[in-house]
Amino acid sequence: MEKQAAVQSLTDTMAKFTAYIGKHLPTDVEKKLAELRAKETKPLAKAIYLSMAENQEAANRLDRPSCQDTGVIQYFVTAGARFPLLGELGEILEEATREATRTAPLRHNAVETFVEKNTGTNTGTKVPWLDWDIVPDDDGVTIDVYMAGGGCTLPGSATVLMPGQGYEGVAEFVFNVISSRGVNACPPLLVGVGVSTAVETAARLSKKALMRPVGSHNADPNAAKMETLLEDGLNEMGIGPQGLTGTNSVMGVNIESSARHPSTIGVAVNTGCWAHRRGRIRISADLSYEILTHEGAKL
Amino acid sequence: MNKKVLTTPIKDEDLEDLRVGDVVYLTGHIVTCRDVAHRRLIELKRELPVDLKGGAIFHAGPIVRKLDNGKFEMVSIGPTTSMRMEKFEREFIEQTGVKLIVGKGGMGPLTEEGCKKHKAVHAIFPGGCAVLAATQVEEIERAEWQDLGMPETLWVNRVKELGPLIISIDTQGNNLIEKNKSEFNAKKGPILEKIYSQVSFIK
Numbered sequence: 001m002e003k004q005a006a007v008q009s010l011t012d013t014m015a016k017f018t019a020y021i022g023k024h025l026p027t028d029v030e031k032k033l034a035e036l037r038a039k040e041t042k043p044l045a046k047a048i049y050l051s052m053a054e055n056q057e058a059a060n061r062l063d064r065p066s067c068q069d070t071g072v073i074q075y076f077v078t079a080g081a082r083f084p085l086l087g088e089l090g091e092i093l094e095e096a097t098r099e100a101t102r103t104a105p106l107r108h109n110a111v112e113t114f115v116e117k118n119t120g121t122n123t124g125t126k127v128p129w130l131d132w133d134i135v136p137d138d139d140g141v142t143i144d145v146y147m148a149g150g151g152c153t154l155p156g157s158a159t160v161l162m163p164g165q166g167y168e169g170v171a172e173f174v175f176n177v178i179s180s181r182g183v184n185a186c187p188p189l190l191v192g193v194g195v196s197t198a199v200e201t202a203a204r205l206s207k208k209a210l211m212r213p214v215g216s217h218n219a220d221p222n223a224a225k226m227e228t229l230l231e232d233g234l235n236e237m238g239i240g241p242q243g244l245t246g247t248n249s250v251m252g253v254n255i256e257s258s259a260r261h262p263s264t265i266g267v268a269v270n271t272g273c274w275a276h277r278r279g280r281i282r283i284s285a286d287l288s289y290e291i292l293t294h295e296g297a298k299l
Numbered sequence: 300m301n302k303k304v305l306t307t308p309i310k311d312e313d314l315e316d317l318r319v320g321d322v323v324y325l326t327g328h329i330v331t332c333r334d335v336a337h338r339r340l341i342e343l344k345r346e347l348p349v350d351l352k353g354g355a356i357f358h359a360g361p362i363v364r365k366l367d368n369g370k371f372e373m374v375s376i377g378p379t380t381s382m383r384m385e386k387f388e389r390e391f392i393e394q395t396g397v398k399l400i401v402g403k404g405g406m407g408p409l410t411e412e413g414c415k416k417h418k419a420v421h422a423i424f425p426g427g428c429a430v431l432a433a434t435q436v437e438e439i440e441r442a443e444w445q446d447l448g449m450p451e452t453l454w455v456n457r458v459k460e461l462g463p464l465i466i467s468i469d470t471q472g473n474n475l476i477e478k479n480k481s482e483f484n485a486k487k488g489p490i491l492e493k494i495y496s497q498v499s500f501i502k
Contacts, residue, residue, distance in 0.1 A: 058430040237490065
């Protein structure tokens, strides 16, 4: 394939995939919501779960974004160093965002700061936001597309604890964020927690944690135990769908971590709303692709 | 059970028996009104281009498609976080005479005060259910302040049985989400105590 044709082909795939993510929830999220709905006993909470299911059905039938807030588009790129279009990928994703904005259509969500003007294209300075990981011996690329609305972006918080506050301080921080601000962020939430050195490292990990499947666990046994403790504890609060109280509160808690400075514990919380619109696509060197998050997806 | 349907223009007596947790639907007109529209009216003292007396506003920034005939199609419209408007809402209610505020999540003491004094209510439409709401919009009749861009434009919608709308602040100033939050906070301490003893990983 000529390079220009290859760029066009990948742009087309990513535009279609981006639009698709706004209209369909990933399979793990759908399953979890069905499970939470089945466990729910409060009448008002059950009615909300019914509205959610009706909404997803209507979005599918009418081919429309299921939530009006299609977010600032974020791409988490895990790129093989030998992927043929590595150098072009940034521009491809920007063009794919413009194209998806027109065709889906997506809401215009890029406001240039200080100028305070909506660009109308979902592109702008450093938007779409790109996050890069480079894999040495690989010629493909894996891309997570994420659309976080303003509602579930607002609770985001990070701080740096003193080691004396320990993991007890981490738990307290998570609970404070969710009980005070998570209520407005369209629960049941997927809670992403980053444990690291500083605010920016913890914050990045907390967002990466939201890319992990619902129900998956951190490889470290202590971190996995903490995921379960936080999930069970938050559920015990009974926040329910939309904060209207119910049998559960969250879809899960995912923790990602790095080694830390001995003097600090950086901790961050990011929340994904019930309409957790993220999708993972694996693209090979020949630009054939496989969608990993949505069973039966067709672009 | 019969659906309780409010119709604009809404009168004080339509709202006086409603209590937090009640579910209603709206038929008539609802105007999207969020951050900048509130700021323009309250801080910049600009007159709103729509009459909201007895009316309803929707804290929402929809996806709208412009059709070839110059009309607008409502693609997707769901509530946005109402708390962002808390700072302005009491004065907004006072100045406009709006009766129904639809949004997501709770609002605070200023809105409670405004609802109580001027006989208005805040209601929650289930967040994220934006296609459901779009199918309840019959027509976008007008679009004002389009210079604000798609999310912030004042879209004047004619709706039929928009809902479910869960009353979260009533005309007596009761606040459902604040009550829920204080319950969550009361449970938090004992739950955390149980967790603390199991996460002493620094030894």
